[in-house]
Amino acid sequence: MTQKVKFTNINKSTFYATLRKRVDAHFDDQNLSVHANGAMWFKAVFFLGTFIALYLSILLGDISPLIKLGMAIALGMFGAFVGFNICHDAIHKAFSANQTVNKAFSFLFSLIGASAYVWSICHNIVHHTYTNISGHDEDIDVAPGLIRFCQNEPVNKIQRYQHIYAFGLYSLAMLSWVFRKDYKKFFQTKIGCQVANHPRIEYFNLFFFKFLYYFLFIILPLILIDVTWWQFLIGFLAMQFAQGLVLGLVFQLAHVVEGTSFPHPNVDGNIEEAWAAHQMMTTANFAVNSKIAGFLCGGLNRQVEHHLFPKICHIHYPAIGKIVKETALEFNLPYIESPTFLHALGSHYRMLRKLGKEAYTAKQTEAPIPCLLTASIKITQPL
Numbered sequence: 001m002t003q004k005v006k007f008t009n010i011n012k013s014t015f016y017a018t019l020r021k022r023v024d025a026h027f028d029d030q031n032l033s034v035h036a037n038g039a040m041w042f043k044a045v046f047f048l049g050t051f052i053a054l055y056l057s058i059l060l061g062d063i064s065p066l067i068k069l070g071m072a073i074a075l076g077m078f079g080a081f082v083g084f085n086i087c088h089d090a091i092h093k094a095f096s097a098n099q100t101v102n103k104a105f106s107f108l109f110s111l112i113g114a115s116a117y118v119w120s121i122c123h124n125i126v127h128h129t130y131t132n133i134s135g136h137d138e139d140i141d142v143a144p145g146l147i148r149f150c151q152n153e154p155v156n157k158i159q160r161y162q163h164i165y166a167f168g169l170y171s172l173a174m175l176s177w178v179f180r181k182d183y184k185k186f187f188q189t190k191i192g193c194q195v196a197n198h199p200r201i202e203y204f205n206l207f208f209f210k211f212l213y214y215f216l217f218i219i220l221p222l223i224l225i226d227v228t229w230w231q232f233l234i235g236f237l238a239m240q241f242a243q244g245l246v247l248g249l250v251f252q253l254a255h256v257v258e259g260t261s262f263p264h265p266n267v268d269g270n271i272e273e274a275w276a277a278h279q280m281m282t283t284a285n286f287a288v289n290s291k292i293a294g295f296l297c298g299g300l301n302r303q304v305e306h307h308l309f310p311k312i313c314h315i316h317y318p319a320i321g322k323i324v325k326e327t328a329l330e331f332n333l334p335y336i337e338s339p340t341f342l343h344a345l346g347s348h349y350r351m352l353r354k355l356g357k358e359a360y361t362a363k364q365t366e367a368p369i370p371c372l373l374t375a376s377i378k379i380t381q382p383l
Contacts, residue, residue: 005133005271006270019323019324019327026320032316034094034311035094035097035313036089036095040095040315043295044085044095047081058075058221059221065227068225069234073238074242076239076242079112079113080250082108083112083298084250084296085298088300089105090106091119091123092124094311094312095313110213112243113174113217114177115210118185121191122185124310126191129275131255131278131283132255139251140262142173142252147159147166151355159357160357161357163349163353166352173244174247182210217236218236253301254301254303255282256348257351279307279308280304280328280336281334283307284336285303285337288321289339300314
């Protein structure tokens with residue numbers, strides 16, 4: 001991670017130039033803005049309104065603990081949906097042409113437990129540039145030593161079972177994000193190969209918004225909700241697990257499925273592909289024809305379009321998706337997609353098994369003969 005990766009194949013750069021012209025022409029011909037339209041604003045009001053309504057109902061409603069538990073799980077899921085549908089676009093500056101609106105919606109990220117600033121570095125800069133490149137893309141650095149996503153990484157004994165326990169670890173993602181991940185990333189010397197040089201105000205923002213989250217979701221509920229401490233703990237963990245599982249699944253189904261690649265830089269630190277071609281090889285869509293998936297996932301089920309055009313609001317991805325697919329096929333580039341969520345989930349499961357159990361078995365089969373055996377053979381040979 002000491003050297004920045006460069007994408008050196010300029011022969012395929014004409015793909016992105018052609019694609020941009022066609023996408024720009026689409027918006028010009030239809031006289032459309034690349035930012036939010038009425039449907040997008042409806043989604044924002046719906047998800048944020050439901051999130052706030054669930055929170056206030058749990059906090060102030062005279063409801064049985066069992067129902068509140070179910071509402072806590074729903075609150076966690078809607079926290080993920082707020083992140084997908086509002087914050088993600090805002091942090092990419094794709095929600096609105098007005099940067100004040102984008103900044104305001106970005107701060108909503110703190111309401112779901114994450115730092116918008118740290119995410120903008122990890123995701124917008126590092127992940128979108130170095131997608132699926134081990135040692136550079138920290139989005140695939142999930143539970144090191146427990147989860148193996150890349151063939152270039154060594155495989156260990158416990159990873160034989162990663163196709164079984166990985167989904168449980170995904171559930172812990174939000175809990176880690178709330179209490180550990182943002183602090184760790186913020187105080188690293190580098191994030192990927194991006195040198196961490198934070199403005200002073202971001203030190204204040206990190207701790208202020210973390211405390212705000214702890215106050216809203218730990219301190220205030222303990223004061224106002226008539227439950228025991230252990231009932232609160234169950235509800236809090238249920239919310240975190242639900243949110244973490246939704247986040248983990250949607251993100252992993254976009255990059256760790258059959259067909260996606262995990263390129264490794266050459267000795268000069270270069271990827272011998274154009275950047276846009278690299279995105280087509282490392283990113284996948286799922287359930288693009290499902291209106292439910294499109295509504296809930298905030299366009300993250302169309303990661304191909306998102307990685308190529310992160311500053312276009314996700315509400316437009318279905319329209320430009322046809323252009324992207326046709327242009328990719330024209331330039332003989334892959335357009336990786338699974339027809340449904342379940343197909344993508346099955347593909348991810350098979351990848352986990354391939355990179356874990358199957359890789360470990362192959363490693364054991366190819367293991368060299370122990371030196372002790374070789375030595376004993378030499379001793380028994382006549383002089």
